Amino acid sequence: MAEEKGTELVDAMLLLLAENELMVKVAGIMSGEDLRGILKHPLAMISTDAFCLDKPLDEKASIHPRHYGTYPVVLGQYVREEGILTLEEAVRKMTSLPARRVGLLDRGVILAGAWADLVVFDPSTIANRSTIEAPAQFPAGIHYVLVNGKIAIAGDEYRDVRAGQVLRKGHP
DSSP, rough: OOHHHHOOOHHHHHHHHHHHTTOOOOOSOOOOHHHHHHHHHHOOOOOOOOOOOOOOTTTTTSSSHEEEEEEHHIIIIIIIOOSOOOOOHHHHHHHHHHHTTTTOOOOOOOOOTTTOOOOEOOOTBBBBOOSSSSOOOOOBBBEEEETTTTEEEEEEOOOOOOOOOOOTTTTT
């Protein structure tokens, strides 16, 4: 694009961002080997930059598969199939480690007085089903999702339960 526009790479990138009102998807920026190395690091946390959805989407929705697939990929591929992490370490990197990092001490743990945000899954069957062509696919192997103790998903059934809340560092 820089060649085509007769400009420097950085200027072409800024032009692309402006022309698309900052709505640009980036993919393929990290190799699988790099990702595996990062996952193994003791300080690495697992998260996604997917935005919050207030309902399940049409199967052809214009989202990235990571909306539905980030955590199932880690648990199915990197834990069960490749053994990059133990199940316990992966769950910690997805829950209590990031919660502690941002100061949410009553999230990401199963303790008396903590919020009941839980995912009940089968480690032997959890798998991503999202693809670029059909990204809005519930993963396999997840039986329940609870948000603040309320069942939001049971099997493949989405329930219109709005038990979540905006969290801020040091929330009450």
